[in-house]
Amino acid sequence: MIIFNFLLKKSNIECPRCLGKGFVGPEDIRRLHKQLKWAPGPCAYCNASGKVTEELLSKVAVDTTYLTIDLPESEIEKIKNGDTEAIEKGKRQELFIDNLIKYVEYYYVSENMNAESIAALYLSTEDDKALYSVEKENLIQYIHKIIELKRSNPD
Numbered sequence: 740m741i742i743f744n745f746l747l748k749k750s751n752i753e754c755p756r757c758l759g760k761g762f763v764g765p766e767d768i769r770r771l772h773k774q775l776k777w778a779p780g781p782c783a784y785c786n787a788s789g790k791v792t793e794e795l796l797s798k799v800a801v802d803t804t805y806l807t808i809d810l811p812e813s814e815i816e817k818i819k820n821g822d823t824e825a826i827e828k829g830k831r832q833e834l835f836i837d838n839l840i841k842y843v844e845y846y847y848v849s850e851n852m853n854a855e856s857i858a859a860l861y862l863s864t865e866d867d868k869a870l871y872s873v874e875k876e877n878l879i880q881y882i883h884k885i886i887e888l889k890r891s892n893p894d
């Protein structure tokens with residue numbers, strides 16, 4: 740079998756996102772500081788194989804937030820191949836989430852508001868947020884997570 744290894748793309752490097760498990764768990768999410776961005780699931784970086792190529796490592800950062808398994812396979816391939824449009828779309832979504840997190844942290848810390856009232860305020864002032872049609876119940880749950888994390892890591 741050794742002879743064929745020369746012909747194949749080298750993909751014997753342990754995936755640095757899931758540490759070779761093929762699955763991104765809560766401890767990986769913490770290690771990569773994606774608590775508010777990712778949920779546990781199969782690893783999109785190595786396609787759940789646990790192994791990656793040097794080419795991928797050099798092209799796509801291991802902590803690329805928007806590269807997740809819930810994307811269609813074609814989107815994942817596009818991101819891995821450096822498709823500008825797919826990357827821009829991913830970055831816009833990430834920015835949307837980052838802004839939401841900042842918004843919640845601000846109203847929680849400075850105005851001492853709870854998740855329900857922050858959600859109501861957020862939805863009442865929506866403009867471009869309508870783009871992502873956030874459901875109120877989901878938003879409240881997410882805001883709870885943001886507040887929880889802020890409480891355990893005040894900066």
Ligand SMILES: [Zn+2]
Binds near residue numbers: 761762785789
């Ligand atoms: Zn992986």
